[in-house]
Amino acid sequence: MSCKNTIMRLSEYRRILCKLKALGFTRVFSDHLAGALDISPALVRKDFSDFGLTGNRKSGYTVDELIEKMNMILRKDKVEPVIVVGCGGIGRALMEYNAFAGEGIRIVAGFDSRPELHDLKGTIPVHDISRLEVYIKGHNIKTAILAVPESSAGDMADFLISRGVTGILNVAPIPLKGYDNCVIRNINFLHELENTIYFASMLDSKQK
């Protein structure tokens, strides 16, 4: 039915729709959204139809309605509490990234093994890693960003899963596998860069 990529695009549609709404637009056409995402209008319509997002012939889709329904699909009706495990360079950047807040995602706490990073008074407290288990249970945490060194990533993921976490965004450079009780999404900056460099060098050789 709907492919994996559709969900990622739904996030992208939604972001653009919010901007259009802020600009005062009330209606939008598949062709416009397609242009913004660099895809075909047919794909926009197909994505929408897969999720029962309907429009009107001749007058397109209603911005408000799309946003509202997408919020439901993407579980934006409630704020999702997220923890950050590993508060070093990238973990800290993500904790301090305030764009999540306006988008229904709230980073509620960080956890680290290094005592000098602990800070229970800050806007977002950083606890000792030993408090992780109690915290997850006490706050019913389902989602975690994993930003520990590669050597700990696998064990930490297992721990999180065993304690009830069902979604992990992993930035450690090791491809962790999801299971039937947890989704894991891996982001590897090194590979993203390598990929960029590869395709850039392909451009070069093509243009010659």
Next chain:
Amino acid sequence: MSCKNTIMRLSEYRRILCKLKALGFTRVFSDHLAGALDISPALVRKDFSDFGLTGNRKSGYTVDELIEKMNMILRKDKVEPVIVVGCGGIGRALMEYNAFAGEGIRIVAGFDSRPELHDLKGTIPVHDISRLEVYIKGHNIKTAILAVPESSAGDMADFLISRGVTGILNVAPIPLKGYDNCVIRNINFLHELENTIYFASMLDSKQK
């Protein structure tokens, strides 16, 4: 012939192969690599064959040979200089991320408009944004990480491209489009998180 995803997997294969080599392995089978990446052995063999990476029936592939050839494909024969534009939270984390260094990627400089971030004495200097053009030309920079606020991202990308940059890794939450003279890869943490949360909630409803 070879699909886009193949290149991304090549990076993943390579990373695993380097670890195997460090552990003393000299040979590897498609089945092993497939397990590590959670794909089928057939895909491993197909990926390899697309790039002329051959093995021996019965005795698999030679680790050294694979690494060497992958290094060629991924342009690892020389160190790629990369600049970071926007040295705030995430830009700084990426600059200080030392895992790039050992992988043929060297972050050579940062650029920011905020004077308090300028630092010409550090391991990786941070210049004023006004020096960007001269630096790119002087050092023949082809690759940039773009970590400025969304409002500047489009203009900054255009500027980089006009000055000869051919590969951009963009972390600002706006999908920038590549052109025929530059590859742009967008990473959007918010969307990655939304995606994770969505599929996690799907797991829940499936298991009930």
Next chain:
DNA sequence: TAAATATCGATAAATTAATATTCATAATTG
């Protein structure tokens, strides 16, 4: 040395994803 076996390599099949086409219809226009 012959038989058994594991694995690659090539190709075919299946699956997934994206695009094109066609048709129905709401809005617009004359």
Next chain:
DNA sequence: CAATTATGAATATTAATTTATCGATATTTA
């Protein structure tokens, strides 16, 4: 009010990616 037009919805087509199949052949073993 009929004709025109732009658009969504549904379906068909094409493309892309992944997986499965199967023959060939190194390696191992008896």
